[in-house]
Amino acid sequence: MTVEAPAPAGSPTLPASIDETETLLRSAGYIADRSLATVLYLSLKMNRPLFLEGEAGVGKTEIAKVLSATLGRSLIRLQCYEGLDVSTAVYEWNYAAQMVEIRIAEAAGETDREMLGKDVFSERFLIKRPVLQALEPDLGGAPIFLIDELDRADEAFEAFLLEVLSDHQVTIPEIGTIHASQPPIVVITTNRTREIHDALKRRCLYHWVDYPTAERELEIVTTKVPGVDDRLSREIVAFVQMLRAEEDLFKQPGVAETLDWATALTELDQLALDPETVSDTLGVLLKYQDDIDRIKGSRTRQMIDDLRREVAAGA
Structure with missing residues (x-):
């Protein structure tokens, strides 16, 4: 038996070119490089899942949120974790309501067990989880289905997703x-804590989301934190870029941390970096004490001197 819902009457227009895709992302404040806009455009055009891999904090999840906002589509998010199973991700039965229905039937003298069984296992007792919700029609068009941090889930659940990604269906x-009469727009993210099986990757278009260049990160900061001083924004980006390039950190700061740090320094009314304030606010930028201990103090002072010499030399 196949249950198929009718497709919605109409859906918002998808971008018709790579340039339109870049414009779409920028309209929501997401500054993407050309390669990312290209693979996103192809994913939408070919109706293939988009598989995004990269370090935490580089903006993978944000792409699904931007698509939802700019295309006017519902965002359905499946946050993966160890032990995630079908009852949490796909569906489960409302056992309490089923028991009430059985008790009512018994009290009414209904003894046809086959009919009762069909009734209590009907769709009105079905609790729909994200995977099942993503296959349902929506008046605004096919939803954006974000499968976030898939590498945290078990391999058994990853194998289960093959049916969803290949045939856009779930068997109950x-x-x-x-x-699904209209397949969802699927975005899969992973932080690469483990390798994802090739069988799943083959069904997707792949892109590695890297740390941005200094120019693009500066544009991101000025777009996302419009109140930041021009000199401060340049020094923030130069400092973060230097951290990533020169320091052997346990966890390099992502774009999300750069934006948080820019916001924090703006709240402190900073117009430029100074060693004391940088050392005091490193916990906004870095998330491990060993990394903070490595950078604060004399190393912070040296990095600020170096970046200002580089700026002066390039002026």
């Missing part, structure tokens, strides 16, 4: 196969 033994 008591009901049958539920098939």
